[in-house]
Amino acid sequence: MHGRIGYIGWRLFQILPTTFTIVILAFVLMKLAPGDVIDVVAGESGGATPEYMAQMRHLYGLDIPVWQQFIHYIVSLAHFDLGYSFRENMPVSDLIVSRLPATITLSLTAIIFALVVGVILGMIAARYRGTTLDGLISVFSTIGFATPLFWIGLLLIVLFSIQLRWLPVSGLSTVGADYANPFQYLLDVGRHLILPALSLSLFFLSMYVRITRSSMLEVYGLDFVRTARAKGLREWQVIFGHIMRNAALPIITITGLEIGGLLSGSVVIETVFGWPGIGRLAYDAVFSRDLNLLLGIFLFSSLLVVLMNLAVDLLYVALDPRIGRRRS
DSSP: OHHHHHHHHHHHHTHHHHHHHHHHHHHHHHHHSSOOHHHHHHHHTTOOOHHHHHHHHHHTTOSSOHHHHHHHHHHHHHTTOOOEETTTTEEHHHHHHHHHHHHHHHHHHHHHHHHHHHHHHHHHHHHTTTSHHHHHHHHHHHHHHHSOHHHHHHHHIIIIIIISOOSOSSSSSOTTOOOSSHHHHHHHHHHHHHHHHHHHHHHHHHHHHHHHHHHHHHHHTSHHHHHHHHTTOOHHHHIIIIIHHHSHHHHHHHHHHHHHHHHHHOHHHHHHTTOOSHHHHHHHHHHTTOHHHHHHHHHHHHHHHHHHHHHHHHHHHHHOHHHHHHHO
């Protein structure tokens, strides 16, 4: 018990230096990029005088030394202030919160679909190892693993939106639609969600197939599985009661990492499908040189990954207390 508590405390303590390192790296990388938001605004307006640009940089604090800008940013973070988006003319935290529901909806739909279908296909492939069915599933997972996400998205748009006209091309819902009730709105959002969620899930679905198959094959030959079969248990009881319980740790790891990455990293899919989430917001921030917004998104997504890694470690300890004792 003491070992488990000590391990949890140590993992919580590690968040602080990790987060500070992420902030430093993000700030330095953003500052190394050429140009700033004032250059973009001046370019879009057709030009501006040097005096006007100097005045704007002074107004937004972009003319002070970089180290002072960094200190101001750290002080703001200490007060839970992610800064102000000069491009969007609103606080960064408000922008992230406003786009977060769309990203959560897309990401959770994709991860649930990938988890359920991927694990089922991986179980089937492991159960019928070496058969034609196993070969077909392996080919499918290899294609899904190797195909770029943006190409899958564009292919689905051409097929289901342009050729068949079954599903909408982009957006969260139909622009200007008059919904008679909330159910019609949810149905419309669901139709817009199908293609981006399917595109985003295929890569991770293929990963689940590979992980599940290899994990189950490692457990299949162990003594306790043979003992379970010798007791007269049915095959499905052996698979779900013994094999999957011991093959679940790699699947839990991948799921935790994917949730953290999906919520913050669906930039490509959200851009291809015009999905108004955090990924699309980050894409727009890059081209508008909105440093505060980009730093806020980067920090938020990085913290999400760190917290998901912590959650996976804590779940490991709950499933196998020996992990906490070994690492404490």
